[in-house]
Amino acid sequence: MSKLGTITRRTFLFGSVAIAGGVGFGYYKYKQPIDNPLKNDLADGGSALTPYVLIDQNGISIIAPRAEMGQGVQTTLAALVAEELDVTLEQVNVLHGPASSAYLNTAVLEEVLPFSSIDTGAMANGARKFVHVPAKFLGLQITGGSSSIADAYEKMRVAGAAARTILIKAAAQKLGVAESSLKTENGMVIGAAGQVLSYLELASTSATIEADSELVLKPQSEWKILGKSQNRIDIPAKSTGTAEYGIDVDLPNMMYASIRVNPNLGAPINSFNSGKAEGMQGVKKVLAIDNGAAVIATNTWYAFKAVNAIEFDWAQASYPRDTAAHLKAVEDSFTSEHQDSQFRKDGDVDAALETADEVISAEYRVPYLPHAPLEPMNATAWLRDGKLDVWAGTQIPTQAVKEAIKITGLDESNIKIHTTLIGGSFGRRLEMDYIIQAIKVAVGMPDTPVKLTWTREEDMTHDNYRPIGMARFQAVVGDKGPIAIDLQLACGSVNTSQMGRIDIPMAGPDISIVQAAWDQPYAVENFRVTGYRTKNIFPISSWRSVGASQNGFFHESMMDEIAHSKGLDPMQMRIDLITHEPSRKVLMAVAEMSDWGTTLPEGHARGVAFSLSFGVPAAEVIEIAIIDGKVKILKAFAAVDVGTAMDPNNVKSQVMGGLNFGLAAAMTGDINIKDGQVQETNFHQYRSMRFYQAPAVEVRVLENGDRVRGIGEPGTPPAAPALANAIFAATGKRIRELPLSKHIDFI
Amino acid sequence: MKINVNGKLHEVDVAAEMPLLWVLRDELNIKGPKFGCGIAQCRACTVHLNGRPVASCSYPVSAVGDAQVPTVEGLGTPEAMSIVQSAWVAHQVAQCGYCQSGQIMTATALLSGNNNPSDEQIDTAMSANLCRCGTYPKIRAAIKTAAKNIRQIDRLPIVDVTLVKDKHHE
Numbered sequence: 001m002s003k004l005g006t007i008t009r010r011t012f013l014f015g016s017v018a019i020a021g022g023v024g025f026g027y028y029k030y031k032q033p034i035d036n037p038l039k040n041d042l043a044d045g046g047s048a049l050t051p052y053v054l055i056d057q058n059g060i061s062i063i064a065p066r067a068e069m070g071q072g073v074q075t076t077l078a079a080l081v082a083e084e085l086d087v088t089l090e091q092v093n094v095l096h097g098p099a100s101s102a103y104l105n106t107a108v109l110e111e112v113l114p115f116s117s118i119d120t121g122a123m124a125n126g127a128r129k130f131v132h133v134p135a136k137f138l139g140l141q142i143t144g145g146s147s148s149i150a151d152a153y154e155k156m157r158v159a160g161a162a163a164r165t166i167l168i169k170a171a172a173q174k175l176g177v178a179e180s181s182l183k184t185e186n187g188m189v190i191g192a193a194g195q196v197l198s199y200l201e202l203a204s205t206s207a208t209i210e211a212d213s214e215l216v217l218k219p220q221s222e223w224k225i226l227g228k229s230q231n232r233i234d235i236p237a238k239s240t241g242t243a244e245y246g247i248d249v250d251l252p253n254m255m256y257a258s259i260r261v262n263p264n265l266g267a268p269i270n271s272f273n274s275g276k277a278e279g280m281q282g283v284k285k286v287l288a289i290d291n292g293a294a295v296i297a298t299n300t301w302y303a304f305k306a307v308n309a310i311e312f313d314w315a316q317a318s319y320p321r322d323t324a325a326h327l328k329a330v331e332d333s334f335t336s337e338h339q340d341s342q343f344r345k346d347g348d349v350d351a352a353l354e355t356a357d358e359v360i361s362a363e364y365r366v367p368y369l370p371h372a373p374l375e376p377m378n379a380t381a382w383l384r385d386g387k388l389d390v391w392a393g394t395q396i397p398t399q400a401v402k403e404a405i406k407i408t409g410l411d412e413s414n415i416k417i418h419t420t421l422i423g424g425s426f427g428r429r430l431e432m433d434y435i436i437q438a439i440k441v442a443v444g445m446p447d448t449p450v451k452l453t454w455t456r457e458e459d460m461t462h463d464n465y466r467p468i469g470m471a472r473f474q475a476v477v478g479d480k481g482p483i484a485i486d487l488q489l490a491c492g493s494v495n496t497s498q499m500g501r502i503d504i505p506m507a508g509p510d511i512s513i514v515q516a517a518w519d520q521p522y523a524v525e526n527f528r529v530t531g532y533r534t535k536n537i538f539p540i541s542s543w544r545s546v547g548a549s550q551n552g553f554f555h556e557s558m559m560d561e562i563a564h565s566k567g568l569d570p571m572q573m574r575i576d577l578i579t580h581e582p583s584r585k586v587l588m589a590v591a592e593m594s595d596w597g598t599t600l601p602e603g604h605a606r607g608v609a610f611s612l613s614f615g616v617p618a619a620e621v622i623e624i625a626i627i628d629g630k631v632k633i634l635k636a637f638a639a640v641d642v643g644t645a646m647d648p649n650n651v652k653s654q655v656m657g658g659l660n661f662g663l664a665a666a667m668t669g670d671i672n673i674k675d676g677q678v679q680e681t682n683f684h685q686y687r688s689m690r691f692y693q694a695p696a697v698e699v700r701v702l703e704n705g706d707r708v709r710g711i712g713e714p715g716t717p718p719a720a721p722a723l724a725n726a727i728f729a730a731t732g733k734r735i736r737e738l739p740l741s742k743h744i745d746f747i
Numbered sequence: 748m749k750i751n752v753n754g755k756l757h758e759v760d761v762a763a764e765m766p767l768l769w770v771l772r773d774e775l776n777i778k779g780p781k782f783g784c785g786i787a788q789c790r791a792c793t794v795h796l797n798g799r800p801v802a803s804c805s806y807p808v809s810a811v812g813d814a815q816v817p818t819v820e821g822l823g824t825p826e827a828m829s830i831v832q833s834a835w836v837a838h839q840v841a842q843c844g845y846c847q848s849g850q851i852m853t854a855t856a857l858l859s860g861n862n863n864p865s866d867e868q869i870d871t872a873m874s875a876n877l878c879r880c881g882t883y884p885k886i887r888a889a890i891k892t893a894a895k896n897i898r899q900i901d902r903l904p905i906v907d908v909t910l911v912k913d914k915h916h917e
Contacts (some may be wrong), residue, residue, distance in 0.1 A: 236828075239844075240822075299774065302765075374845040423843050640837065658881075
């Protein structure tokens with residue numbers, strides 16, 4: 001449980017620092033400083049120096065208000081504060097902290113803008129600043145879009161620096177010396193005469209002190225923590241079975257629930273008969289909830305058994321009843337009335353296609369994919385004495401508060417969201433379904449804490465999926481590469497589907513439909529990328545790297561086809577076409593790492609792909625062997641550019657993980673619909689990468705980019721095309737559909 | 748019925764067919780073993796039974812009998828980790844970490860019987876354990892480091908009383 005829950009109400013005022021940005025916008029409300037949510041729950045003698053630094057009887061705590069779902073974000077966020085505060089990571093507690101709009105993420109919305117993430121022109125930068133305004137009004141505390149580090153890079157260092165100046169002022173008062181005579185080191189203020197005051201001793205004195213309005217951040221050359229690989233703060237607990245995930249929450253006299261919801265997604269239930277379930281061992285209660293029913297029992301397993309014993313009469317959903325019909329809907333959306341965007345329109349593509357002697361063309365497709373994190377959806381809720389507490393692994397705790405208000409009618413001040421560690425997400429925990437259900441269970445079982453856990457079958461068949469999609473291209477190729485490319489992409493709108501579920505209307509084109517396709521830094525004289533929006537017929541959502549997850553495959557398979565059509569080296573052709581220097585350098589790096597161009601043993605081959613997503617250029621080479629007609633993935637090489645790497649080893653880990661996540665889906669990832677229901681119910685049918693299938697992975701991190709970037713997602717998009725391109729190089733077989741296992745076997 | 752977990756005897760009153768996992772998690776509050784699939788396809792729930800890794804999600808509690816049930820908590824603690832756990836930290840293996848209790852239990856069982864496993868032996872031993880974050884290369888590296896450390900100090904990799912005893916009796 002969060003330590004914040006144990007802090008008693010404060011009795012006097014503490015100094016605060018407004019760390020909100022927003023100068024120069026002229027919006028009165030926007031310019032108001034953000035309240036410090038830590039001040040609501042302070043213990044006597046504690047001090048919440050900024051929304052990110054808390055000093056109390058538990059010591060120094062840093063608030064890292066982003067969901068830790070495996071990406072190491074809490075360690076790196078804490079490092080940003082610790083660097084400026086002059087403490088070591090070992091000296092501090094790191095807490096997720098409360099749900100609060102003070103922890104809004106302004107950077108996440110930048111990705112929805114129709115500007116390339118490497119476009120630093122005045123218009124693009126102006127637009128990026130402008131989305132910080134709606135971001136503040138929405139107050140979304142959200143983890144996603146590989147935006148956490150970019151969003152926090154300045155504000156959390158400022159928070160550390162502000163807290164440090166407050167502590168120096170407090171020490172100066174206490175010692176009766178000038179502030180300028182004091183320095184800080186390892187959680188202490190040190191005086192010229194050798195006086196030493198720990199930050200803890202200074203907590204109460206610091207209470208009424210304001211930080212300087214002008215704060216000077218350390219130059220990079222003086223960093224002691226940032227830029228250096230840290231031991232992740234969560235790994236000892238995760239290596240000893242002592243880390244507490246949402247599913248591990250334990251409360252006094254807690255009950256355990258599970259739920260079944262109509263597998264015809266979104267459709268209601270006609271009726272259900274829970275007679276048998278109610279008489280089963282351990283069962284306390286059956287509740288009708290939304291489009292399903294939940295069982296509350298004394299053990300999760302009793303709840304699983306009983307909920308599966310309920311006889312349901314499900315209503316049918318309105319969407320097409322099988323996968324083929326969903327694909328047909330995508331196919332039918334390549335029409336002008338479905339056109340959603342055409343952000344890239346260089347030269348005259350039509351003229352080039354019409355006058356060319358030869359045009360190559362192809363059609364590609366990708367399936368629905370589940371997130372399938374290893375920790376199934378779960379949440380715990382406890383409604384008592386007019387207060388609601390919710391424990392959940394969530395990427396949007398502020399949205400959980402809104403949902404709780406809607407369901408219970410309680411005032412926000414009586415609702416607490418405890419954000420737990422997350423056993424994988426990949427975008428799944430941007431959704432509210434499991435939290436809403438847990439709150440409704442709590443309403444139906446007041447005064448008792450109840451933990452709701454989904455079965456894996458419920459999780460796999462009630463996801464919001466990566467959309468099924470298609471691409472078509474036509475290209476004219478010259479002796480040195482493409483002269484003209486017409487790339488057409490079609491799928492549903494993730495942004496409207498996903499944001500619609502949390503009541504945020506999304507107007508205009510959905511950039512995710514063309515993400516990592518329209519904005520790639522290749523110079524092609526005639527280049528047009530058109531996005532077509534398929535009507536949303538099925539719940540779809542952000543899946544690690546979002547639109548880049550399919551468009552990386554489409555775009556980079558296409559580039560490979562273009563190269564091979566004229567016998568060009570696919571690596572060299574890309575390097576020659578690239579216009580963005582950091583992007584060119586990741587390709588050069590991966591060529592060197594993989595010994596690109598050298599001869600491999602018989603049956604071995606390499607494939608390359610490059611994707612620029614979330615501002616990060618990522619190049620990957622996959623080396624495979626064909627053994628008895630089957631593919632064995634041997635090695636993977638990746639080079640990425642994150643601008644400045646806050647934690648180089650963690651960046652490498654994320655690239656390795658993102659790459660393997662992409663390979664796993666590329667090999668066998670597939671979700672099919674039959675009779676209106678998802679057919680893959682568990683890991684025996686939804687096959688993921690196994691240990692023996694994982695390649696050795698080598699990652700190089702470059703730092704030529706213009707600013708700090710996040711790395712949770714960019715490792716994923718090049719993996720599938722690099723693998724497919726390697727298979728082509730080895731076999732001459734061009735596979736234009738994922739999963740690749742539909743067309744070739746893997747060892 | 749009685750059940751012996753990490754050297755401690757517990758009395759539990761549950762259905763005989765309840766999987767061991769749910770006795771550990773919801774009855775005994777032993778949360779290291781994780782629920783991932785319920786059908787022995789992910790092995791996040793791995794514990795040891797008679798020195799072998801077992802998917803506790805699919806193992807009825809009534810079949811445990813007198814056997815000792817070491818879980819990941821029985822190997823070591825954050826303050827005093829087993830050799831395998833230390834190697835996991837040294838290689839910074841975990842990402843989301845949800846599968847790692849099971850991975851560590853399976854690796855510990857492997858290394859208990861083989862202090863110098865080949866890549867193929869590691870593949871065979873580890874391929875039932877699913878990791879969705881893609882940490883497999885680091886798991887392999889950690890197993891090799893743990894094996895090396897075990898060979899160097901010439902003792903068993905774990906602080907597991909039953910296995911230590913069994914080994915000494917061989």
